[in-house]
Each structure stands twice: as C-alpha cells, then as structure tokens.
Amino acid sequence: MTGFTETGNGAVPQVKTVLDFKDQLGTLRARSGIARNQYKLNPGLYCVGSPTPESPVLVTANYKLSFDALRKELTDLAVWILVIDTRGINVWCAAGKGTFSANEIALQVQRAGLEKIVSHRELILPQFAASGVAAYQLKKKCGFKAIFGPLRAKDIPQFLQNSNKADEKMRTVTFSFSERLVLVPVEIVLVWKFFVLITVISFAISGIGQEIYSLQTMLTRGLVAGGATFSAIFAGALLMPILLPWLPGRQFWFKGAVVGAFSGLAYVLTIMTGAGIVEKAGIWFWIVAASSYMAMNFTGATPFTSLSGVEKEMRKGLPAQLICTIAGLCLWITAPFLG
Amino acid sequence: MKDFRYIDGAAILTLNKEACIGCGMCVTVCPHRIFALQDKKAKIVDLNACMECGACATNCPTEAIFVNPDNGCGCASMIINSWISKVRGKQVNVCSC
Ligand code: SF4
Ligand code: SF4
Numbered sequence: 001m002t003g004f005t006e007t008g009n010g011a012v013p014q015v016k017t018v019l020d021f022k023d024q025l026g027t028l029r030a031r032s033g034i035a036r037n038q039y040k041l042n043p044g045l046y047c048v049g050s051p052t053p054e055s056p057v058l059v060t061a062n063y064k065l066s067f068d069a070l071r072k073e074l075t076d077l078a079v080w081i082l083v084i085d086t087r088g089i090n091v092w093c094a095a096g097k098g099t100f101s102a103n104e105i106a107l108q109v110q111r112a113g114l115e116k117i118v119s120h121r122e123l124i125l126p127q128f129a130a131s132g133v134a135a136y137q138l139k140k141k142c143g144f145k146a147i148f149g150p151l152r153a154k155d156i157p158q159f160l161q162n163s164n165k166a167d168e169k170m171r172t173v174t175f176s177f178s179e180r181l182v183l184v185p186v187e188i189v190l191v192w193k194f195f196v197l198i199t200v201i202s203f204a205i206s207g208i209g210q211e212i213y214s215l216q217t218m219l220t221r222g223l224v225a226g227g228a229t230f231s232a233i234f235a236g237a238l239l240m241p242i243l244l245p246w247l248p249g250r251q252f253w254f255k256g257a258v259v260g261a262f263s264g265l266a267y268v269l270t271i272m273t274g275a276g277i278v279e280k281a282g283i284w285f286w287i288v289a290a291s292s293y294m295a296m297n298f299t300g301a302t303p304f305t306s307l308s309g310v311e312k313e314m315r316k317g318l319p320a321q322l323i324c325t326i327a328g329l330c331l332w333i334t335a336p337f338l339g
Numbered sequence: 340m341k342d343f344r345y346i347d348g349a350a351i352l353t354l355n356k357e358a359c360i361g362c363g364m365c366v367t368v369c370p371h372r373i374f375a376l377q378d379k380k381a382k383i384v385d386l387n388a389c390m391e392c393g394a395c396a397t398n399c400p401t402e403a404i405f406v407n408p409d410n411g412c413g414c415a416s417m418i419i420n421s422w423i424s425k426v427r428g429k430q431v432n433v434c435s436c
Contacts, residue, residue: 096392130368130394148367173370175343190416250346297416302343303370306391308407309349311418 005047009113012045017075023068030065032185039064040088045112049078053119056160058149059105060126061086061094073153077160080118084108092303095132102133106142115143124149124164127171173303180241183301187237191294195233198290199226205329209336217336224275224283225332228267232287235263236294241301252305253317256295257324260288278338282331289324292317350389351407356380358403365395365404 004011019027030039043062047055048071057080060070067083084104086094094100105123109115125133127148135146150159150170159166202225207218236256240247247255264287268280296317299305352373361379366372371388374381374395381403389406396404409421 095394127368127370127394130398131392132397134397134400135364136398136400151370168372171367171370172372245342250344300417304343304388304390305345306350306389306407307409307418308351308391309346312346312349314418 005050007117008053009116012047012080012117014047014049015071015081017048017071017073017077019068019072027065027068031182032189041067041083043083043085043108043111045108045114045117046081046083047079048074048081049076051078051080053117055079055118056124056164057082057114057118057122057144058124058156059084059129061089061091061100063088063090063094066090070153070156073156077157079160080114082108082112082114082123091126092128095129098132100129100132102137102141102146105133105138105144105146109142109144121145122147122164124159126153127151127166175244175303177242180244183298184238184241187241187294187298187301188233191233191237191297195229198229202226202229205333208333221336224272225286227271228264228283228287229290231263231267232260232290233294235259235287236291237298239263240291240295241298251313251317252299252310253292253296253313253320256292256298257288257320259295260291263291264288276335276338278331279335282328282333282335285324285328285331289321289328292324293321296321344388345390347387350386350391351405352383352386352389352391352395353405354381354383355403355405358401359399360401360403362400364398364400368394368398370394 002016003014005014026039040062041064055078058070059082060066062083062085067081070081082105084100085108086099086104089097089099091100105125109123115121121144123138123144124147125135128151130148133146135148138144138146147164148166149156149164150166151173152170155166155170159170199222203218203222206221206225207214209217236259240252240256240259243259244255247258249255249258261284264284267287268275268284272280272283296314299310299313359381361376361381363376363381365374365381366376370392371385371390373383373385373389375384376382391407393406393408396402396406
C-alpha cells in the first residue's frame, strides 16, 4: 500500500504496481503449495494511481496471487480494483465453484458504495470469471453492467486503450511453457503424502526374500523401489507437463506412460546395473504405471481438457495403470526367489 | 487452442438455435473460440475443442446452450472421488483446488 485516495465515499487504499520482496516470497510459498489456501486479502475497493470517478473498475478475486498478477500489469494507469470474496481462491477455480458470482460482486459493489465513487456503471471482469458470472444478471442485481475483459492480466492496458475491446488473441486461452511450469510444484505437493505411504509400503515388501525377511535386503531394495517412485513422479508430474505438446497421443495417461517408459528405462539402466532382468522389469512396470497416473491427474490443471474427456480416458488409463502396477509388484516380489 | 487438442467426440455441448437471439455473449466469453455468429445466430465451429467450462451456458440469456453440468476442474483424483461417492451414495468434497 502506498496511501489513500479520497473519494465520494471515504478513503480507498492505493496499492503499488511493483511487487516487492515480500510479495515475491509469498508468491513462491503459494505456488509451492505450502500456503496455497491461506493467501487471502481483504475484499473491498482498492486503487492504483489516482483514479477519478470516470476511471474504470476492474474486478478480481481475493486470492493474493490473482490480485498481484493484476496490479503488476497496471503501471502508469489509474484504475479502481474491486476485490470480491472468493475465500482466497483464484478467479478460474472460484468461478467454477460458484464463489466468483454475480451475487458476490453485487454485495461488494454495495459494501464499497461504488455508485458514490464512480460516475459510470460498468465493471470489467476477467474473462475467466464467465463460467461463474452471468453478465445479464449482474445488471439486475447491482445496476452495474459487466464487461468481460481479456483472459490475461497483461493485456489489460491494451484492452483499456482499445476502449474495452479484446481481440481474438486476448480471448483465446494459451498453455505456454511457463504457464505449464508454474503448475508443477502444486501437483507434486498434492502427492507427497501418497509418495511417503508408497515408499513405506515398498520398503516393507522389499524385505521379503529367501531368508524370510532380511533387514539388509529391505534397506537396499527398498531404496531402489523408493527411488523408482521418485523418478516416476519426476516423469509424470514434471517431464510430462513440460513435454506435453510433443508427446504422442492425446490422452494424458498415455503421454504419461510414454514418459514413464523412457524414464523407467533410464532408471533401470543407470541405477540398477547389478540387478537381474526380473527385478528390472518389475521396477520398469511400476515407473510406467505411477508416471501414467501422475500425468492423468495433470488434466485437472490444464485449460483444455473437458470433464467428459477425462472420464473417458480414465476408463482406459486406470485399468492399464492397475495392470502395470500388479505386474510390477509380482515381478518385484518374486525376483529374490529366482536369483 | 491450436497447439493443444484433447480427445475428439467427448465434450457435451449443444446449441438450441431456435432459442438463440444472437446476442453474441457465447462468442465473447469462450476461451476456446468455439462459437461464431452467422446470420444473427450462434454457431458451433469447433465442438471438439470445448473444455466444458460452462462460460457460454452461464452467460446465455435465453438458455440456448447446454454444457455437461458436472462441476469441477476435471482432475483424475476428483473423478475417482466422485465415482466413490456415487457408489457409496454420499456426497463428498471432491475437489482439492
Ligand atoms: S463450455 Fe467453455 S469451452 Fe466449451 S464452448 Fe462453452 S465457453 Fe467454450
Ligand atoms: S449467448 Fe445464447 S442467445 Fe446469445 S448468441 Fe449465444 S446462444 Fe445465442
């Protein structure tokens, strides 16, 4: 915050358009999933620069990352920002869940006394809010007309300059390399519990051998199995999102299996040099299965997969993953008895 | 989006041309540019690119558009949870985002 702007309805906090160290740190924490759901700010009216009653009003969610992504694009502009209460969830997910709604916007418009602050009756909403907000209802609810702005905050200056017109490019969703990369940490944090559990189990079953149960084999083989799970997560949750456009097929479980097959091969050839073929095959199957599952979960984070499509691919993907897991497990358990 | 295509023939999206008044909202809000206006009526131009976000249906003033109403972001674990909740007949909080 840099100060206040006096208005027809009291003082409105003015915010900076440059993110400082604390903001960057917070972004990092939120992106890594550590504090993902607690990163809120107070709903209400804010401003950048020194807006007048004629200045446009931009609406966003009270997730700090959404707010930061917006304000950092507003350098040298004078606009109002109406932050609505989405319980700290970003615009896209909040619209899907129904918390970024016409009702909520109307509520915040009234609470801020917006009609006393601005002379016009227009709100600029992010296009990504459209699945939650019916523009034609907003007018009835609060007297303000909804205009859908561009998808990406970086296009807002140009949108405003073009007298609130977005071109096709601004309205079309993208899924670039960097847009994919920022999603990776959250995907990994979401599965860490699963990873710990699987590792404990794999240590336990790795100890089964010819001497009934040996601590020594449990440690050495358990480490190999744990490493395999780790490399499967690496393949399915990092390599697959990065390589997404270049991987064969359209279904994510298949793309994940392909990355898993190569990563698995690399793993058994470099880490397991001393092991037998049965053991290697067991680990390879497991890496393929786990990588495929991780990749299938990534559908939830992409902006182009339909729910119907995901259900469809899961009917093929899940059985394939299950078969590979069982094959891997059988090979892994029987291997010590064959050598 | 031209660089990313998902499974063909999966998306559930229908348009009732009779009800359409040609306001163009669906054309504006769709992040995949699925609709176009032709002779004052909306037209679906690329059905297979639809991600079922529901933005068009929500914003159609005459309810001329139908999109798969199952809500959620569409991640695998959410679908598994919803399958489990269907089997057990209980509603669970299905999404983690
Ligand atoms: S559901 Fe979403 S992606 Fe599909 S046509 Fe409607 S707005 Fe476009
Ligand atoms: S939003 Fe509805 S009424 Fe308007 S053009 Fe689209 S289908 Fe027709």
